[in-house]
Amino acid sequence: METFFYVVPGLMIALALSALIGMLRRARHISGAWNSGLTAEARCLNTYTTTSGGGGDSSVSTTLHHVYEFTTREGRAVRFEERNGPRTVVTGDIVTVRYTAEHPERATAKAPRPGRLIAEQGCMLVFFGVFIAFCLVFMFTVHAGFGVLDDVVP
Template sequence: MRTYTTTSGSDDSISTTLHHVYEFLTREGRSVRFEEENGPATTLEGDIVTVHYTAARPEAATAHAPRPFAMAAGTVGMLCFLGLIVVFCVFFMTTAHSMFAADDMFNDMP
């Protein structure tokens, strides 16, 4: 494993990104190397880390620990937000329909 940093931005605002390059052997003995951004700064070159990957796609490996609760919470939050938008749209349509339907009532008068 090795680490390096990159900087980006302008004179007013500069950001530094820490990159880690990992290499591991799959169970089949295949050597895979991958790179990730924003890993822990306490992980240094030569450290041994746990790598998470699927047997079908070892090149899509990650050294970040799986976070199923955070993913589920994000999905639930997005669904609630989209549900709120749908409820607002239905409320808006029914309100607009009832307002315009009341206008039609006066057009039928002699």
């Protein structure tokens, strides 16, 4: 029984760390694309939405996806998908994308807003930090509680 109170928070911490790493990695890719200076005109090939959540009494979240295609300076055709892009871009629109020469498939059609990116990263770091700290405090509290119970219960 005591193991359950270590395994579940441990898994929650592992999930939080993997989400944090993924978020930081994507932010680094976007920042790199903004700072590379390489731009191209891309055509929006498709837009679609995905939903998550149960509906009914629980909330439903909708995510907008765009599929873009552009040609790099070297003549390579690149197609990529981006989530949470501008809602005003529709299929057939031409947009400016920014990319790095090493990984053009990590391009972004989002306009450069480094201040907003830093603020979002800071908020997410605080959120995940508090979440992980809560899990650790819970684990230590449970550990101390089981130690007290061991002394009380023969």
